[in-house]
Amino acid sequence: MPSKPCRQSDAWISAELGRRGLRATRQRRAILRALLDHGDHPTASEVHRRALRAIPNLSLKTVYEALDAFVAAGLASCLREAGEPYRYDTRVEPHHHAWCRRCGRLADVPVAAPDLSASLGPLPPGFRPERLVVTVVGHCGSCGA
Numbered sequence: 047m048p049s050k051p052c053r054q055s056d057a058w059i060s061a062e063l064g065r066r067g068l069r070a071t072r073q074r075r076a077i078l079r080a081l082l083d084h085g086d087h088p089t090a091s092e093v094h095r096r097a098l099r100a101i102p103n104l105s106l107k108t109v110y111e112a113l114d115a116f117v118a119a120g121l122a123s124c125l126r127e128a129g130e131p132y133r134y135d136t137r138v139e140p141h142h143h144a145w146c147r148r149c150g151r152l153a154d155v156p157v158a159a160p161d162l163s164a165s166l167g168p169l170p171p172g173f174r175p176e177r178l179v180v181t182v183v184g185h186c187g188s189c190g191a
Contacts, residue, residue, distance in 0.1 A: 054082050066119035076100040077112040078121065078136075087125060087133040087143075087152040125152065127181060140177070146186035155182065 059078050060070040068074060080096035081088065094109040113134055116122040125133040127145055132151060133146070142155040169175065 052081070055165060062121065066121055068115055068119055068121075073097075073108050074115070075110050076104065077109055078116065081116075081122060081134060081136050085136075087135050089131040089133055091131070093134065110143065125181075127152075127183075130179060142180040142182065144182045144186070146189055147183055148185050150187040151186050152187075153186070155180075 056075065059075050059082070063070040063074055063078065076097045077093060079100070080093045081166070083096070090106065090113055091112050093113065094104065094106050097109060097181050113122065113124070116134075118126050120138060121136065123135045123136055123138055125134075125143065130150070135154075137154060140157045142157065144153045144155050145151070
C-alpha cells in the first residue's frame, strides 16, 4: 500500500491544488510551498520574498492572486488585524490567535471548546454566523509587559 504524501511534498501540493479546483501551476506550487514551509503567518510581501527563491521573476501581483485563490478554495485563511497588513495562515481548522502589539508576532491558540458561540451573547435577529474569529491582543513573552 503506498504511503500517504507528506503535507509539504510536491505531490501533496499538486494534488491538493487540483482537489480544490485550482490548476497546479509552477507559481501556485511555489507560493503554497512558501506558506507551508515556515508554519507562520506571513504577509503577502513575505510570501513573495520566499517564493522568489524558486521563481526569481515572480510578480507580487501573482502572489496576491494566488493567495486570494487559496483563501477562496479553503487552503488558507486571511487574518486581518486593524491597521496591520493582511497575514495568511495555512492552518484552516478552528483556532484563535494571540497577537503581540510590540513585535507583531502572531501565534496560534488552540480552541478549547467546540461550540464557541456558547460564549457569545445574543446575536442580532436573523444573523447566521459562519465562523468565530478571536484575536487576543497584548505583548508576547519576549516583549514583556
